[in-house]
Amino acid sequence: MELKQYQSHALHWLRRYYQKCCVMQQAEDTFPASTAFTSVTAEIHEGQGLPYAPVRQVPGIPYVCLRIPTGGGKTLVACEAVSLGVQELLQRDRALILWLVPSDAIRTQTLSRMQDRDDPYRQSLDTSLGNVAVLDIEEATRMKRALLDSHTVIVVATMQAFRRRDMSALNVYKNNGELMSHFENLPPELLEAVEREPEGHFNQSLVNVFRLRRPFVIIDEAHNARQPLSFETLRRLNPSAVLELTATPNLKAEMVKEDGESYENPPSNVLFSVSAYALKAEEMIKLPIYLRYREPWDALLGDAIGVLNHLDGEARQEEAQTGEYIRPIMLLQAQPEYKDRASITVETVEAKLKEFGIHESEICVHTGSRRGLDGINVQTRESKVRFIITVQALKEGWDCPWAYVLFSVAEMGSSKAVEQILGRVLRMPKAKRKQRDDLNNAYAFVASSRFDEAAKALKEGLVASGFEGQDVDDLVVERPLLPGIPAETAPPPDVPVTTILPDKPKAALPLAVVDVVTWNPKTGELTVAKPLNKEQEDAVLAWAGTDKAQAAVRAAVNKRAGRAAEPQQRKTCPAEAGVTFSVPVLALKQGDFLHQLEEDDILERNHWTLAKCDALLPSFVIPTEQRGISIDVNETEKIQQRFLTETDRQQRLLESSAAWPPAKLIVATARAFPHPGLTDAEVDIWLQRVISEQEKRGVTLEQMTAHRHRFFKAVAARVNELEKQNQKKVYETLLYGDGSGTVHVSLASVFTFDPQKYPVGDRYHGLELPRHYYKEIGAMNHEEIECARIIAHDERVETWVRNLEREPKLSFWIQTSTDKFYPDFLAKLKNGKNLAVEYKGGHLAGNPDTVEKERLGKLWEERSGGQCFFEMVKGPGDFAKIQDAIKKAAA
Incomplete structure (x- = not known):
């Protein structure tokens, strides 16, 4: 299984961190794990490094986290990381690995795949480590010392197998005669590592085997294992290092009480984070999520079925074009059965589907009592399942990229319920973009009268699935007119429509609408009680004032009138507008x-x-x-x-x-x-x-x-x-x-930016920088922002891009003697010529790297025959060079 670019990036920085740890240790640094972390994160973020938060129960060991959103392939990254821990950090032929997971269901799934020699997970381990043995906890209690002496042994277990205040109740702490060989003929100083009873003797236990061997510990879904008792469990295991993998790491320190004392639970040391845009660029997930909200819920269900039927037709055409078979599936989230009030239960949703003409064979219910998914694979031609109804969570570890549509009547106050199945509709089938564009998106239908309620639940669910809060505003898009839904819908019930205006008008409502519209300036709520005529619509829109307020008013007025809402208008960037951005490369x-x-x-x-x-x-x-x-x-x-x-x-x-x-x-x-x-x-x-x-x-x-x-x-x-x-x-x-x-720069060999793929991680947030090729802009330091500002506001520039480093397939680069040079900015001028700008701080002006890159950039300019220009900006005093270069290129 070929690694995705963002997976390679994560492993590159993990390797770099482990290598730095070894260097710091050899230099007798007092805090090697901490110093290495700050140093490597400074490289990643091109600035000041992040502080390292040690865990007091396991002081000094490298304890870091890789943050990868749902659908990003955390387990494959973890398999590749095992060899980095063994070979780069521990520098051994083999080691004992403890792989901890949050539940027995995930343990069973992980163990099954790692024990299957034809599975990509196991092949990754075998390729990098040679002799590998994968055991469950019961097999580990019987393993012989000879196995550990000849193999890298991976024990897959739940944290619960080791974590309990009363350790005597757990088998892993008990004396075990089958483990005797591990303790025979050991030097006295080595036995100092074992955990002893109060009387002074020690048990020949599995935990003491771990203590002798100093396991490299991997914690999957690590946000579930950051309680004081979990840290104390790790202390007992005496690990050499801990690697966390999760979509949602703990980012803030928390005060906790233990044995009457207060302690600070440290945040996760996030070494590297993968963004949603990186996953999208690698075609791993379906984005954006197109949202439709509406009441009543049964009318919304009809809309959702219409979209699913449309996607089914698109899938048939996709198969005709590419041979790939897909059967789009809808996940329906019902409400639990309440004792004190009515609810839209699984049975209610199931009955309504049948009213819409859905055959019983197409419906599968998976709840605590009805386990319809157990033992079946819905991703076969033989299966007829198109609708899966659940309440809170699907089967743990269940993965179905064919799930395209999420329909939810869950309480809007609980984003947790949405989060538990939201990730199921994000995975892209075969991690490959489809020819039929509607199959590249996900669709969510949320029973609600207000967009902000529906969007909030989805956005919070995305954050809980590991996506950055700064990203989710762009990932959930209101789109009332979805494919498969007629433009004109049936009139809604004769009930008022209420909305909250984002910008509150200061004036009173015009007299023309006082009988049909009410306004609460304290709460910002506007209620449209009756359908409005044209004169009334114009009056209330004029009163609303700002574009945002008018958009909210227009949506409410249309909904009350029974008209389809207008599609959301959004300013498009050059990439979305179909502009081609090509730059000549240094060619052989x-x-x-x-x-x-x-x-x-x-x-x-x-x-x-x-x-x-x-x-x-x-x-x-x-x-x-x-x-x-x-x-x-x-x-x-x-x-x-x-x-x-x-x-x-x-x-x-x-x-x-x-x-x-x-x-x-x-x-x-x-x-x-x-x-x-x-x-x-x-x-x-x-x-x-x-x-x-x-x-x-x-x-x-x-x-x-x-x-x-x-x-x-x-x-x-x-x-x-x-x-x-x-x-x-x-x-x-x-x-x-x-x-x-033999080297040339001409239009016969160009790099073209992909309009669909810009795997930005950290993003720029600040004043508008117009003309950027993509909607998002990669992060920049203060000096780089000033460079971008000059480029973005120059009328001679048609479009520009913040060029991303270490993205050889998606960014422009020039080959150096040993590496690739990614200029910070590329600009396409209105006359068709190209400008590359690289910024270096004044303190770096004379170093060999700067000298080589400037020389190379000028060679690229020279060989282009006047089509390309390069400028190296060395410190804030050089900013004027950018305008001079634009002037020269525009001449």
């Missing part, structure tokens, strides 16, 4: 063809050898040996555990430390890193020289064997450094030397 000419210059083109020309390279490994450092389980207390009395040193020491005490012969170490090292372009023979000869050089420095084969993963990484880093040095020479020759005639 081969014969009569041009293609964008990429790193592979340089690698093909990078013929080099290790034969003449030195065999020094400056980054290979043997950590200082420590005795005992050390806890450091610094001057601020914050307890910090030397997590990597202790984990490494415990693992080596469990393993044989016998030295490998040089030949075995050479083979293992050569396999540990890719080296295309180098022969196995020259790598082996060079590695022999490296080992000899280390022995001259006093590093023994036993030490190299014991710390072989550090050795592997040091070798890989050195080979990469040597390769990049030679690669830079090749690049210089290709672009600026004898081969310079």
